[in-house]
Amino acid sequence: MKISYNWIKEYLDLDVKPADLAEKIERTSVEVDDVVKPSDGLKKIVVGHVLSIEMHPDSDHLHICQVDVGEDDPLQIVCGAPNIDKGQKVIVALPGSRIAGNVKIKKSKMRGVPSAGMICALQEIGFSDDVVPKDYADGIYVLPADATPGDDVYDYLGMNDSLIDLDVTPNRGDMLSLNGTLHDLAAIYDRPVTLDQVDLKEAGQAIEDQLAVHVDADLAPQYRMRLVKQVKLAPSPMWLQIRLWNAGYRPINNVVDITNYIMLKYGQPLHAFDYDKFAGQDVYVRTAKAGEKLTTLDEGEHDLDPQDIVIADDKAPIALAGVMGGLSTAISDETVTVAIESAVFEHDHIRKAAQRHHLHTDASQRFERGVNQAGVQEALDAAAQMMNELAAGEVQTGAVVGSANIPDPAVITITLGHINAVLGTDLDLAKVTHILESLGFDVASKGETLTVTVPVRRNDIHIPADLLEEIARIYGYDELPTTLLTGRMTMGTLTSAQKLMRATRHSLEGLGLNQAISYALTTEDKAKMFLMQDSETTQLAWPMSVDHAFLRMNVVTGLLDDIAYNSARKVKDVALYEQGRVFYRENGTDRPSEQEHIAGAITGTLMPAGWNQPAQEVDFYQIKGIVEAYLKDMAVNGDVTYEANTDMPEMHPGRTADILVHGHRIGFMGQVHPTIAKQFKIGATYVFELNLQAIIDMPKQENQYDVISRYPAITRDIAMLVADDVTNEQIVALIEKRGGAFLQSVKLFDVYDGVKVPKGKKSLAYTLTYQDKNETLVDDAVTQAFEKVEKRLQDDLGAEIR
Amino acid sequence: MSLKDKLSELRQRGLTEIQKSSDLKDVNQVRVSLLGKKGPITEVLRGMRDLDAEERPKVGAFANEIRDDLTAALTKRREELENAVLNARLANEKIDVTLPGTPVAKGEPHVIQQIIDQIEDLFLGMGYQVLSGPEVEEDKYNFEMMNLPKNHPARDMQDTFYITKEILMRTQTSPMQARTLEKHDFSQGPLKMISPGVVYRRDTDDPTHSHQFHQVEGLVIDKHVTMADLKGTLQVLAHELFGDKFDVRLRPSYFPFTEPSVEADITCFNCGGKGCSVCKNTGWIEVLGAGMVHPNVLKMAGVDPDVYGGFAFGVGPDRFAMLKYGVDDIRNFYLNDVRFLTQFTKKG
């Protein structure tokens, strides 16, 4: 809501600049979006008097005008506006002036005729299209006849005012009005404020004889109407138009303008009906009936919902209550009798109706947040009074009241001790009482207990905590002390799972992978890829886009998306890991279970190429090295083994392994299937994904000291030819099992399957290291053990020792 | 010529030869020729048999002295020559030390992770627990127990990804507060926790909006927790994350789950508080929301609001990172361009 600085000053004696006032409001009440002075940035824009006009000889729409701008000689200005006329007072941008958008106006020629300046439309000096009166929407603006040529136009148009745009939080509906803002400012600046009193002159018949209202008080706790006859529709006086356009409303005519003005001033939305268009003399406030339709003021057609509150006459709905009036009973040029409605509608219905019909109006916004329920009649009376004063209307005697349920003011008890205990302050009773009273609250104190009666207009205050906020903000948050917690000691430690997750990240970073954070919401297709266990998909009910519609069931696809993003930007070497959740859902349940996963993906080279180090494309064994090193870091108890997996549809059938700990599969690794890589538009990529939760839950080895033997080790190398399908794992397992008591380690040092070995065979070579912790090993003992191993390799695996 | 004179002359000749030797081989030859079994000293000593008993030990001592001198001179000469050889080799081994070092593979933590870790470490140090909850939440914990009943107008403020009517992607990490409050045994001590994690909002991704981002929410509940403590805690947080020069100020705000509710601003990064376009000339930048926990939130979790109370706050690591490093597009955090990820590596 844009609130006028000048308007505020009419009621409050403030000696502060607009920017300072805005700052104070922001620090004490609600956020301020900006402060705008409409004349800022404009220069040399003055009142002109059109002395004469003649048609341009070479144009069918341009006029050559002689304009008195308060100087000795009139200016000749060429003007193309259709509504230019002799005798008008107009807005003139002089040569050398600056209009909206920082545009400079210079002397020029228009089709050969010299033109010294420009006659302006309101839009040209910064008015929004939304607020320009319809008569001047497509032409120049005509100023009041008494404007003095040569004067700056700004004051005539209210442009020297400052407009403070409040971003009112949902709880502070009271701040959506001048009066509510004045109450808050009165407390902030500790000044008294006197609001206008209504002085209504009634005449004519009793309203009861002309109008009856039938109200469901659950839908409209208050519903009041007045009738004003013989109104003379006309443009509003200038001061009223200025108030409206400065607040962002287009002046329409005096009757409609008055309803908007009263809403701005009191916060009470009003509606003006053309009474003569009612079918009958009865008005009903009810829910819509099945099949009912309504065309609203904006000419929108709405199929009404049985939950919509409508205002209806004997025949049909005539307004969508609290949201927008109907077209059939709208104020028009022919209107002579106005029925003014001032009401309170149940906010939940209004909120839903506004959503349902996509009509978020200023009225609905105020009803949703709650209006001042103690001021409904006053606003109605004030509007009637203005229609009498500004439209010569005859206010009929009395108001019809269909419902009048005004809530009781909230009465809240709070102690001084509680206030200071929560705020951390040392306020005394007088100070607290003064703050609350300055807000217009009644305070009765007994000892240190305060009984506070809160005016109905502050519908956000119900409990002691609400009062604490009022006291804190008016006292000033800057005045609060700055302390740290005292009280009982607590331990701040990470859980073992959290520690392991941190260790995971550090380990993988140490191994050369950058941490990525990808989107967990993805496409259906990607959600289902690289599945490590059976699961149903989980889908958002109303996604924003198909790209983010399903919950991921793998982490790898997010990393592949990242690689694709890099690759499209010519970043070819990418090594990423991500730690995050996947979402598995069982059939028949709504809510998926969440599992922590860790995944990695590498494309291009991991080790950056250098002048002394050639680029080495990532391969299976590099990613395996990372997985091995990571799992070694995590120290899970039990053997880690790798088994070829030829069945994962997204993975290369010959270059994929399951990762098992103690025989349980915890993940997979290998090369992404070339078809999938193509689908992602990426090159050869190696990935792994592990169930991190499983790793967290597994028993771990602990660090322990192992004496380093003082006795020398003996090594023996063994090279053998074996069939292609014999795996390294089989050979190592056999050597370890049969290697004897002194075998310390088995290390593969060569693999060869080139031309020098027979087809279907491969050559493997290992170094076996023997050591005795207690004495120097004898060569014979080693030879014996070594020969035993050789024999078993020949017998069990058909190895041909070389 | 007496033996003694012979020996003196021998020494003189020897030293000259040693000095003249030009490589290690020469030195060795000189050593053999002077001190070998067939060398002149041995020969002289052999002649001692002819001396009388009185002279013999004197000449013997003198001969030994000369042998030691020559040995020392030989050693010295050898070392000199060895050094010369070594130096020549080293001179030959000279490399261009300005060539770049051999590249190593090195990974970096994500910038958002760095900020979360920093916040976690700060609060761990102040005795808080770190708790993370489910990302797919029940409406009950995400909204209702946060004092946001089904028809609450503030629900429109947070556009939510629903899965079913009751199941949704959490829009905040505060559901974990409700879950923890329900279970916490206050007889064992106060509740001090932060809950970091990913949250989701039904937004269209653009430079300032992301449908996925991060939050760290904090909660303290005890018997005597004040708003001044909240102010102090937020100040510590600002100092830790941004530096001691940054001030914190509070402004009134509205959140259904706190009362009073505040927004916290910190000194503008760009202008240091003087006022600039980044801070709309206020000198301050809004960084987080906070407040004193609403009694309804406590009540709903079965905690007596007449006895216990405290504060809550919520910070956005994404926003912090954007402010701290001037990142102009939030989508950078989730697209994982390596050139972006590796910018935040300074640890010193």
Ligand SMILES: [Zn+2]
């Ligand atoms: Zn600034």
